[in-house]
Amino acid sequence: MPRRSISIFDGNVFMVTDNSGDIDQSPTALTGFFAHDTRFLSTWNLSINGEPLQALSIDDRLNFETRYFLVPGEPTHYVDAKVSVIRQQTVGASLTEHLTVINHCPTSIDLRLRLEVGADFADVTQLGRDVTRQGNHYARVEGERLLLGYRRESFRRESLITSSQPAHVDEHGMTFEIRVEPQQEWSTRLHVATPSLTTFGMLSGQRRMDESITPSRSRxxxxxxxxxxxxxxxxxxxxxxxxxxxxxxxxxxxxxxxxxxxxxxxxxxxxxxxxxxxxxxxxxxxxxxxxxxxxxxxxxxxxxxxxxxxxxxxxxxxxxxxxxxxxxxxxxxxxxxxxxxxxxxxxxxxxxxxxxxxxxxxxxxxxxxxxxxxxxxxxxxxxxxxxxxxxxxxxxxxxxxxxxxxxxxxxxxxxxxxxxxxxxxxxxxxxxxxxxxxxxxxxxxxxxxxxxxxxxxxxxxxxxxxxxxxxxxxxxxxxxxxxxxxxxxxxxxxxxxxxxxxxxxxxxxxxxxxxxxxxxxxxxxxxxxxxxxxxxxxxxxxxxxxxxxxxxxxxxxxxxxxxxxxxxxxxxxxxxxxxxxxxxxxxxxxxxxxxxxxxxxxxxxxxxxxxxxxxxxxxxxxxxxxxxxxxxxxxxxxxLNPDGDNxxxxxxxxxxxxxxxxxxxxxxxxxxxxxxxxx
The missing domain is CATH 1.50.10.10 (Glycosyltransferase)
Structure with missing residues (x-):
């Protein structure tokens, strides 16, 4: 499938990816996960056994949600792929990705899933411009959670990434070592929260760190x-x-x-x-x-x-x-x-x-x-x-x-x-x-x-x-x-x-x-x-x-x-x-x-x-x-023209x-x- 950008949005929260659901780091391109004029994810790349994923089809009928049907490998050799992947990405107050791996083999299969994650917290108005950032980026592993942040004086932006399945978490992403039984599937729920902000860009002391800027609504x-x-x-x-x-x-x-x-x-x-x-x-x-x-x-x-x-x-x-x-x-x-x-x-x-x-x-x-x-x-x-x-x-x-x-x-x-x-x-x-x-x-x-x-x-x-x-x-x-x-x-x-x-x-x-x-x-x-x-x-x-x-x-x-x-x-x-x-x-x-x-x-x-x-x-x-x-x-x-009450x-x-x-x-x-x- 030819490469193209895919957008999903709900209000001023939006995500722009390639047609496999990935975000490649770019200081100029308007790709990423954004809210309130800030890019909260600038990298979000999924691979299986070191191979990228390619799109078979995309269901983007809903403005706030897209489903990608994918297989690992380059387009030249995935015709006989034994594994397929479904990524369902949904934005609302935050980003949620339901990731499913399906084994089509008659035997069990061991896989290494790697999700590379990064956040530059760029201002959307400055993308494509030569701007020297004056704040500091930081990354912390908190158990099975990854916290990425940027701080400049009282201005702070953070992304909190979690998974519903156990993962090895480092400062650059998450790795899943999984075994999928024959004709079975494995899945996890990935979540990216953007902590609450006050009007002038500071973290609000009134909300927990895992709460979002935007009031939460279910799908x-x-x-x-x-x-x-x-x-x-x-x-x-x-x-x-x-x-x-x-x-x-x-x-x-x-x-x-x-x-x-x-x-x-x-x-x-x-x-x-x-x-x-x-x-x-x-x-x-x-x-x-x-x-x-x-x-x-x-x-x-x-x-x-x-x-x-x-x-x-x-x-x-x-x-x-x-x-x-x-x-x-x-x-x-x-x-x-x-x-x-x-x-x-x-x-x-x-x-x-x-x-x-x-x-x-x-x-x-x-x-x-x-x-x-x-x-x-x-x-x-x-x-x-x-x-x-x-x-x-x-x-x-x-x-x-x-x-x-x-x-x-x-x-x-x-x-x-x-x-x-x-x-x-x-x-x-x-x-x-x-x-x-x-x-x-x-x-x-x-x-x-x-x-x-x-x-x-x-x-x-x-x-x-x-x-x-x-x-x-x-x-x-x-x-x-x-x-x-x-x-x-x-x-x-x-x-x-x-x-x-x-x-x-x-x-x-x-x-x-x-x-x-x-x-x-x-x-x-x-x-x-x-x-x-x-x-x-x-x-x-x-x-x-x-x-x-x-x-x-x-x-x-x-x-x-x-x-x-x-x-x-x-x-x-x-x-x-x-x-x-x-x-x-x-x-x-x-x-x-x-x-x-x-x-x-x-x-x-x-x-x-x-x-x-x-x-x-x-x-x-x-x-x-x-x-x-x-x-x-x-x-x-x-x-159409109103005339009194008519x-x-x-x-x-x-x-x-x-x-x-x-x-x-x-x-x-x-x-x-x-x-x-x-x-």
Missing amino acids: QEIVQELDDWLNQAPHLECDYEPLTTAYKRSLVDLAALRYRPVISPELYLPCAGLPRYMTVIQRDFLLSGLQVLPFKPELAATALIGSAVGQGNVLDDFQEEEPGKLGSETRYGEAAAFEELPQILYFGAADVTPLWLVLLDEYERWTGDQTLVRQFEWTARRCLDWIDTYADALGNGYVWYQRRSPAGLANQGWKTSWDAICFQDGRLPDLPRATCEIQGYVYDAKIRVARLARQVWSDPDLADRLEREAAQLKQRFNRDFWIDDKQYYALALDPDGNQVDALASNMGHLLWCGIVPPERAPQLAEHLLGPKLFSGWGIRTLATDAARYNPIGYHTGTIWPFDNAFIAWGLRRYGLADHAGRVTQAILDAAPYFRSRLPEAFAGHDRHLTERPNIYPNACSPHSVSAGAIPLLLRTMLS LLFDAALPSRIHNIKLLDIPGRWGRTDAFGRSR
């Missing part, structure tokens, strides 16, 4: 929780199998990515994506909350609560904190604990604050939960104050961003890579920058909060002011960002007011925000679905004629499923159902090539050049906002989909159904 509890999650979601009936399969895959991944963060253990928030972003990224869970609101409104509620916990109170250049601004990322690894990175609570995102306001209103429209909206009135007012003061760095009514932390992000919209915001000729604009989509989010936020102020907070003066400001922003934006000779919106403005003229997908977000005058929407649609941006598999992040275009550049030519889903939603808002249908169909066509699990991004090559969409090598998968893309595309196809729908389906039934859609109306047929 049955994990399965039952997933079943309950799926049963409570709307049921999809459709004659197009790629959609039904991708919909279920999305729901499963969104459930499995949830975890309880150390700073807010009462919440259940989705991690952003495996492997590099298995933590709280506020932008991602606000966007995924918005995407799945018609399906899982509780995810939106936790996103709102979780983001509000991290609202800024002071000016802090290192963390880029400002009063009223919402945080963007939280990390628990060594680099954050010692402020080598600002991400212990980082505020380097200019779009999170207006997106939170957008979700607050949309959540109330769907659920009618005015209690939560009243609870967050003060938070919302502080968000508005930040938008109008600190965010408006040049005093011209736009939200600007500029890195203040030496370890912070240069770009602070959703396209965070250093070269994502560029002129058509490849030049990078000076800072600060005002990207177009963030102004759209602000416009939408002010319109929406005006509604809440009038209907929930009983503050008509605030509502009137916000509506005036939104109208002024719309007029100003359409004057300053519209490029007359190219008939599309600038990607951004530089500090001198120059239009950053690269053709990019960002302008597609302006449609779902509603800041585009109706007469300009068809022109945007033609650009978005034109050959420079649309590959046939989806809309690229950057047009092919831009100097920095690269079909496998992170934000300079790849296709992001979540980006396409929001653009399709915006196209439908402006009545451009055919254009929205083309985007939807393209993403659905791509999904089966990724086993129905849409990755963070994939390559932007033209469809006529490739029989299948090409991978983006470093894409996260699963990825929360990519998982949310399918539900949002469903909402778009059915045009749900309105008006289906417009892509040509390959003939019938859709979405049953038990939750909302302020209770539960209701929506239907669609091709026209």
Whole structure:
């Protein structure tokens, strides 16, 4: 079987192995057993009589568990193997491996099993970087237990490895000398515990060393929780199998990515994506909350609560904190604990604050939960104050961003890579920058909060002011960002007011925000679905004629499923159902090539050049906002919109989909159904 990596995960605890279940030590590769931004196992290699194991088949249907069916030896000579091995690896609060050796011989057989074990306790944010570690590693044999650890001042991480069968334990692993009778089997249960941590990375004195960081759940509890999650979601009936399969895959991944963060253990928030972003990224869970609101409104509620916990109170250049601004990322690894990175609570995102306001209103429209909206009135007012003061760095009514932390992000919209915001000729604009989509989010936020102020907070003066400001922003934006000779919106403005003229997908977000005058929407649609941006598999992040275009550049030519889903939603808002249908169909066509699990991004090559969409090598998968893309595309196809205590729908389906039934859609109306047929 060809070598490939296998991932299992439950919340922010995950494991990446090769296709025999082994982990090879690597200072750069994202393989290992991880929790809370730390690699707790960097070596986990099994051999029999000195020979490695090779995979016959792999059962990885469950996100948290994989079974490997193996034989010893190299692929050239294991056809007549007399022994087979089953490894069942399960992650939850810890790692458990059930190891079974089966003797197929008519006589007994003596075997030497060796499990090499190691832990470098590397910070996931530093893998692949040349970093000098300042702490000390240690290993101790405690009877039949192996304790591996790393300590730097008060920061400590430890892995405790045990076996249910007797073993010879040394500082590098475990050895089992076993005899297996004819046609019989031998088995053991291996367990790796990660001791409890406090918020700032120290061992908690309140728990035993064999307790885990993450609250423990049994396998049955994990399965039952997933079943309950799926049963409570709307049921999809459709004659197009790629959609039904991708919909279920999305729901499963969104459930499995949830975890309880150390700073807010009462919440259940989705991690952003495996492997590099298995933590709280506020932008991602606000966007995924918005995407799945018609399906899982509780995810939106936790996103709102979780983001509000991290609202800024002071000016802090290192963390880029400002009063009223919402945080963007939280990390628990060594680099954050010692402020080598600002991400212990980082505020380097200019779009999170207006997106939170957008979700607050949309959540109330769907659920009618005015209690939560009243609870967050003060938070919302502080968000508005930040938008109008600190965010408006040049005093011209736009939200600007500029890195203040030496370890912070240069770009602070959703396209965070250093070269994502560029002129058509490849030049990078000076800072600060005002990207177009963030102004759209602000416009939408002010319109929406005006509604809440009038209907929930009983503050008509605030509502009137916000509506005036939104109208002024719309007029100003359409004057300053519209490029007359190219008939599309600038990607951004530089500090001198120059239009950053690269053709990019960002302008597609302006449609779902509603800041585009109706007469300009068809022109945007033609650009978005034109050959420079649309590959046939989806809309690229950057047009092919831009100097920095690269079909496998992170934000300079790849296709992001979540980006396409929001653009399709915006196209439908402006009545451009055919254009929205083309985007939807393209993403659905791509999904089966990724086993129905849409990755963070994939390559932007033209469809006529490739029989299948090409991978983006470093894409996260699963990825929360990519998982949310399918539900949002469903909402778009059915045009689901709340209207008071009623749900309105008006289906417009892509040509390959003939019938859709979405049953038990939750909302302020209770539960209701929506239907669609091709026209």
